[in-house]
Amino acid sequence: DAGVTQSPTHLIKTRGQQVTLRCSPISGHKSVSWYQQVLGQGPQFIFQYYEKEERGRGNFPDRFSARQFPNYSSELNVNALLLGDSALYLCASSPLFNEKLFFGSGTQLSVL
């Protein structure tokens, strides 16, 4: 079975640009979460979606937005990129709302 897949694997953007990251959960999983991992730190929660509805949002500015599609895949959008947005963005899925997470390999975003 395929695990959580994320695209692209690497991305380079410049300040002020916008970026869209994509995630496909494990088949049958209805919950998708997004995390940001800055070098040397643990992953920080950004969003959780379950059954296409936002179920939680971390302490991130409104420049960050996400959505979940009917097939349970998800996109994370970041507008007006800042240098500090450079990080590994991890997507995770779980079968239901309150279960352990299965992570993808992440998208490494570099903002220059």
Add this chain to the structure above:
Amino acid sequence: DQQVKQNSPSLSVQEGRISILNCDYTNSMFDYFLWYKKYPAEGPTFLISISSIKDKNEDGRFTVFLNKSAKHLSLHIVPSQPGDSAVYFCAASGETSGSRLTFGEGTQLTVNP
């Protein structure tokens, strides 16, 4: 406000010996704790978990201990193997937070042959 803290950025042990990774938390609402392992260029992989109603959980070479009064948990790996070399993250969640996890900073474990 770091609610989950791993005070040791790195740990080095000899193959065959025990590895002990520690984690402290401050939020009393946390009732479920997990350990994840992360290799470079890969996402975190679930290792083992423990509910707050238990004080110990074992899975093969891995054992997690929870001390609720001290708000402390530890992961024991016995015996340690070179393939265990990775970054280990402690994470916690509360009943009402869905699968939202609060992670520690991670501990780089190196197991020397």
